[in-house]
Amino acid sequence: MTEMVYGSIPVQTGDPILPRWWRAIDKWTLSCVLALFAIGLLLGLAASPPLAERNDKEPFYYVIKQAQFGGLAMIVMFVTSMMTPKVVRRLATLGFIAAFVAVLALPFIGTDFGKGAVRWLSLGGLSVQPSEFLKPGFIVVAAWLMSASQDIGGPPGKLYSFILTAAIVLILALQPDFGQASLVLFGWCVIYFVAGAPMLLLVGVAGMTTLAGSFAYMNSEHFARRIDGFLNPEVDPRTQLGYATNAIREGGLFGVGVGEGQVKMSLPDAHTDFIIAVAAEEYGLVLVLLVVALYAAVVIRSLHRLSKERDPFIRLAGTGLACMFSVQAMINMGVAVRLLPAKGMTLPFVSYGGSSVIASGIVMGMLLAFTRSRPQGQIGDIFSRRGR
Helix, strand or coil, rough: CCCHCCCCCCCCCCCCCHHHHHEEECCHHHHHHHHHHHHHHHHHHCCCHHHHHHHCCCCCHHHHHHHHHHHHHHHHHHHHCCCCCCHHHHHHHHHHHHHHHHHHHHHHHECCCCCCCCEEECCEEEEEEEEEHHHEEEHHHHHHHHHHHHHCCCCHHHHHHHHHHHHHHHHHEEEEEHHHHHHHHHHHHHHHHHCCCCCHHHHHHHHHHHHHHHHHHHHHHHHHHHHHHHCCCCCCCCCHHHHHHHHHHHCCCCCCCCCCCHHHHHCCCCCCCCHHHHHHHHHHHHHHHHHHHHHHHHHHHHHHCCCCCCCCCHHHHHHHHHHHHHHHHHHHHHCCCCCCCCCCCCCCCCCCHHHHHHHHHHHHHHHHHHCCCCCCHHHHHHHHHCCC
């Protein structure tokens, strides 16, 4: 708690790992993540019993499963946050390779679970969405390539990262999974921007993305249906967006009361993609604003600490992870309030889903590892020395 009042404390390398980790970790970010997970379990208690009843399960079957997945995610997050950036980079590279191979295998051994997109690998009684684990590994690998390109005689890392990004975006779009493809492209653009990309190049990427979106609209019924539904001024009250819109309207400022909401009875994805609608209906705008504030705090705290980091790899990777984490949350909530077309994207740490919550634990573990206080001067010290 001392850091919250007085700021970060220099690390004493001779101490045992746990006290050293506790002094160096960003406790505000950690507290916000734990609060988000607790809110997710609370909302799961409200949203999942109707689904469990429809599937002949115990009333709190999905809440228990989420608690189990979340417990594993917390362990992964804490263990990862104790690693050095070098170890994180190595393990992330191996994880990226494994996830990339799994994504390549989806057209042959994947399943769509009736959702129209082949995104999951079914492993006995479990299902895994490889793209969730691909994203954090990709961010670290792309940041590594770009930081290496800044070294004298280094490889053309920016070009390599662009080729890798294009390949991943194409593979994900063919599933089709335009939401995850957009996140990967956004993460790469953020890293490239921080690494010093010319604005003209980023404008060109935006133009190519627009052309690709137009092509997908004309050739993909799945994509066109979602865009048409978003652009239609009239919302069909029998669709998921219609149910979610009505639930948010009914919730008002303080909600209709715990357990009194009705949207969970009608929405098949009330516990996943549209869980924020359950929060808005039963707890009102107050809880929704709290959730938004927690996500904002995680990102602002992380970017503030990363702005003082001297290592270019840590700065690039951490910024990419923080921005991708926040944009995924923004997309999920934007879909629920009809600011964005439906994308089938979960709310990190809040939505139900094993792949989602464990991957979110990996992301935050990496981010906490990158934002730990280390025995180094701040980046501003470099410029102050040059001015002497």
